Amino acid sequence: MIDIQDKKECCGCKACEQICPKQSITMNVDNEGFWYPVVNHETCIECSLCEKVCPELVERESITPISSYACYNLDETIRLKSSSGGVFTALAEYVISQQGVVFGARFDKEWNVIHDYTESLSGLDVFRGSKYVQSDIKDSFSKVQSLLKRDKIVLFTGTPCQVSGLKLFLRKEYKNLLTMDFICHGVPSPSIWKSYLKETSPKLDRIKYISFRDKTFGWKKFSLHIQNLNQAKSILEPLNRNLYMKGFLQDLYLRPSCYDCSSKNYTSGSDITVGDFWGIQNEVPEIDDDKGISCILVNTNKGKIIIDKLNLYYKQMELSQIDKYNPALIRSVDKPVKRADFYKSVGSNNTLKILDKYTKMSTVVFLKYKCRGLVKTILQKLGLFELIKKNYKK
Numbered sequence: 001m002i003d004i005q006d007k008k009e010c011c012g013c014k015a016c017e018q019i020c021p022k023q024s025i026t027m028n029v030d031n032e033g034f035w036y037p038v039v040n041h042e043t044c045i046e047c048s049l050c051e052k053v054c055p056e057l058v059e060r061e062s063i064t065p066i067s068s069y070a071c072y073n074l075d076e077t078i079r080l081k082s083s084s085g086g087v088f089t090a091l092a093e094y095v096i097s098q099q100g101v102v103f104g105a106r107f108d109k110e111w112n113v114i115h116d117y118t119e120s121l122s123g124l125d126v127f128r129g130s131k132y133v134q135s136d137i138k139d140s141f142s143k144v145q146s147l148l149k150r151d152k153i154v155l156f157t158g159t160p161c162q163v164s165g166l167k168l169f170l171r172k173e174y175k176n177l178l179t180m181d182f183i184c185h186g187v188p189s190p191s192i193w194k195s196y197l198k199e200t201s202p203k204l205d206r207i208k209y210i211s212f213r214d215k216t217f218g219w220k221k222f223s224l225h226i227q228n229l230n231q232a233k234s235i236l237e238p239l240n241r242n243l244y245m246k247g248f249l250q251d252l253y254l255r256p257s258c259y260d261c262s263s264k265n266y267t268s269g270s271d272i273t274v275g276d277f278w279g280i281q282n283e284v285p286e287i288d289d290d291k292g293i294s295c296i297l298v299n300t301n302k303g304k305i306i307i308d309k310l311n312l313y314y315k316q317m318e319l320s321q322i323d324k325y326n327p328a329l330i331r332s333v334d335k336p337v338k339r340a341d342f343y344k345s346v347g348s349n350n351t352l353k354i355l356d357k358y359t360k361m362s363t364v365v366f367l368k369y370k371c372r373g374l375v376k377t378i379l380q381k382l383g384l385f386e387l388i389k390k391n392y393k394k
């Protein structure tokens with residue numbers, strides 16, 4: 001049976017809770033805001049199914065993607081509403097045109113992030129856009145399974161660990177299942193998100209709309225936009241100014257398993273992996289209009305067949321042109337030394353103050369970041385960066 005000794009051993013995909021034939025597993029939220037399984041020993045029949053579906057316990061093979069592209073949605077309105085180039089919507093629209101069902105992450109009425117599904121084009125809006133909070137998968141895996149058994153075409157989208165969890169939960173391949181994950185930096189804590197929101201917008205029912213990837217100041221300088229009925233309470237702050245985004249990008253409140261992710265490096269089993277094509281301005285400057293360019297990694301033949309049918313602009317790229325700007329594809333981020341102190345200090349009413357304190361970079365750290373960037377740019381211009389990186393890895 002599942003027995004979590006160290007919190008980094010659980011990614012929170014809830015495959016164990018959903019597979020348990022005796023409903024002996026419940027998920028409890030810890031003081032950092034993440035959920036973990038707790039087994040009821042009185043009803044558990046020790047069938048070990050929970051262990052067989054756990055992405056942290058079952059090793060998976062790393063594959064080599066078949067092909068990789070830079071791309072964007074040819075519908076500019078969709079592209080501007082999407083986080084990067086709008087691949088998700090192109091894929092979802094195709095699946096719905098085939099009478100299929102699309103699973104993804106959306107906000108609920110209280111602005112928590114949850115997984116849900118839609119069967120209509122008009123229902124896609126709420127799933128569009130990245131939500132930088134761990135999404136509660138609820139009973140999505142069971143719902144996917146029952147739709148697949150009814151021969152529905154299903155597109156499941158989520159983090160690499162959610163896709164790993166789903167594939168293990170299903171325990172067999174379905175021709176009518178298509179999975180899309182994304183390059184994942186890590187998932188931030190739902191409770192830090194809610195505390196941030198309550199302090200900035202105390203009346204949650206006055207919030208009209210939230211986007212973590214508003215493109216008012218461009219795709220590269222994206223903003224957190226919280227639109228409030230009271231305009232004075234609205235927030236539109238780029239990633240380098242907004243406290244919540246700074247904390248996320250400095251890795252302060254990611255789930256413990258994200259610092260040692262077991263679904264990276266092409267092991268999730270997804271058909272397609274998407275992400276932001278950071279660095280497109282160096283690789284193909286003529287298509288970079290700062291409206292958002294995605295990268296797509298096609299991992300399976302099923303993914304290849306679907307990709308050929310989408311309303312996207314494509315340019316074939318080498319994998320190395322993608323991963324050099326997006327190390328999250330391969331490696332987990334490091335756990336910041338100050339994470340434990342951050343969690344000790346943050347309470348129910350001081351989130352903004354503590355975020356401000358912990359996201360200020362010391363001059364030494366600031367210079368280290370700046371110098372690292374400068375040295376990397378110079379080495380890239382000299383064509384030495386890849387060579388040095390390869391030797392460093394050896």
Ligand SMILES: Cc1cc2nc3c(=O)[nH]c(=O)nc-3n(C[C@H](O)[C@H](O)[C@H](O)COP(=O)(O)OP(=O)(O)OC[C@H]3O[C@@H](n4cnc5c(N)ncnc54)[C@H](O)[C@@H]3O)c2cc1C
Pocket residue numbers: 081082083084085086087088089103104105106113127128129130131132133134135157158159182183184185186187188274275276277294326328
């Ligand atoms: C927590 C997180 C971390 C990320 N880290 C990186 C990164 O380091 N590098 C990178 O290149 N890209 C990263 N991405 C992916 C990127 O932000 C875009 O989502 C991706 O490029 C797809 O964009 P799009 O324009 O095709 O479509 P969009 O419409 O923007 O795609 C949204 C898709 O993401 C899903 N989604 C949104 N929020 C969540 C969530 N919280 N949990 C599960 N699924 C969710 C939706 O269901 C939908 O399928 C991250 C996304 C998230 C949610």
